Amino acid sequence: MLLSLDDIHVNFGAVRALAGVSLHVDGGEVVGVVGALGSGKTTLMRLVAGLEQATQGDVSFDGRALGASPWDARARSGIVFVPADGGLFPALSVAENLMLAEPKQSDGARRRPLYELFPILEERVQQYAGSLSGGEQRQLAIARGALSTPRLLLLDEPLLGLSPVTARSVITLVREMRGAGVAIVVAEERPTEDLEAVADRLIGLHLGHVVPAADVARVAQRRHGATGELDRVDLETIGLPLSTRDRRALQTIAQVSGVPVGELIAEVLHEHVEQHQEVWQ
Missing domain, CATH: 1.10.8 (Helicase, Ruva Protein; domain 3)
Structure with a gap:
């Protein structure tokens, strides 16, 4: 078991964001977390990434308790978070954003497969990240996350605003990374066909509580x-x-x-x- 969350509670003042959430993810497994805005799925991702702290409960990664370890220590251990807003450096070019995720001595060869999946990135390679469209920024953020050699990749709404063709490219990348043994957690508002096609299992969240898989469709109702x-x-x-x-x-x-x-x-x-x-x- 690579990631383990046991009885996680997160409170923001009077607001209960997560309540008794337990989740276990193995290496090479894709888990879809589905819930409407406010369900707690982004808080869950941020918690694992070290950007939020649990009010109660335990988080362990590769058998070691994470406790209050900061986000940068978790990133070095292989936990990579791609937030819904991308988390890019807008004043840097596409190439520069990608270079930050590569090993220092890299010759850039690892970018080639990503350019094939997301050709717009190669077309815009010298363009500032901040000048890209929302969908283009999302592609760049996902590509950068993949280049970071993660052991656990957290994708928050990666398919939002993408064309069907580009969404399929994201799914292809997720499958390839799963085949390489990477554990991936994908958070979306509803169980889309793309998510159902790639996820080994789906978990619902509703107002901070885990919902049985059979109720995932109900969680996503508008x-x-x-x-x-x-x-x-x-x-x-x-x-x-x-x-x-x-x-x-x-x-x-x-x-x-x-x-x-x-x-x-x-x-x-x-x-x-x-x-x-x-x-x-």
Whole structure:
């Protein structure tokens, strides 16, 4: 067993992000973690990467307790985290971002297979990372993570905003890395066909609790319950493409106040309409 999480609890003040989560991942295994925004999946990934600390519970990697070891020590041990926002260096070029993940004496040959999977990166090789589109940045972040020679690769919403062709390239890369013995945890909002095709098993998260695999589809339903899980697609459908930070802020407010996210949004919209009603008339 490469990664072991036992009875993990994470609290942010009054907000319970994870509650009694246990997860075990073997080398060469792909585990999909599925849940709506606010379910705790990003907190789980950040916890393993060393960017959050557990309020209660134990995390071990390769048989050693991680305790409060910092993120850089975990990275050196082979835990590589690719966050949803990419975590790139925007003022560096595509090539420079990739070089940072390679061994110092590398001749760049390891980039060739990644350029074949993600040809846009080779086309944009001298372009600043910050000038890339969202999907291009995601490809760069995933490629950089793969170059980091991980033993455990954590991918937070890697398929978000990608074309079907590019998403298949990501799945191909995940399969190749699994074949090389890398353990991979992929977090997505819902169990997509691509995720189901590559994952050895799926785990659901709902408001910080692990949900049995049989209930994964229910976890991913686009519904806003009393605690206000917020679905990106629903927001875009009604013309409110909020940023990830804003959606998480709404989720936190909903959990603390007990007011559903839908009601919070309706209140903000009502105030906005009231303020501008005279102008529109």
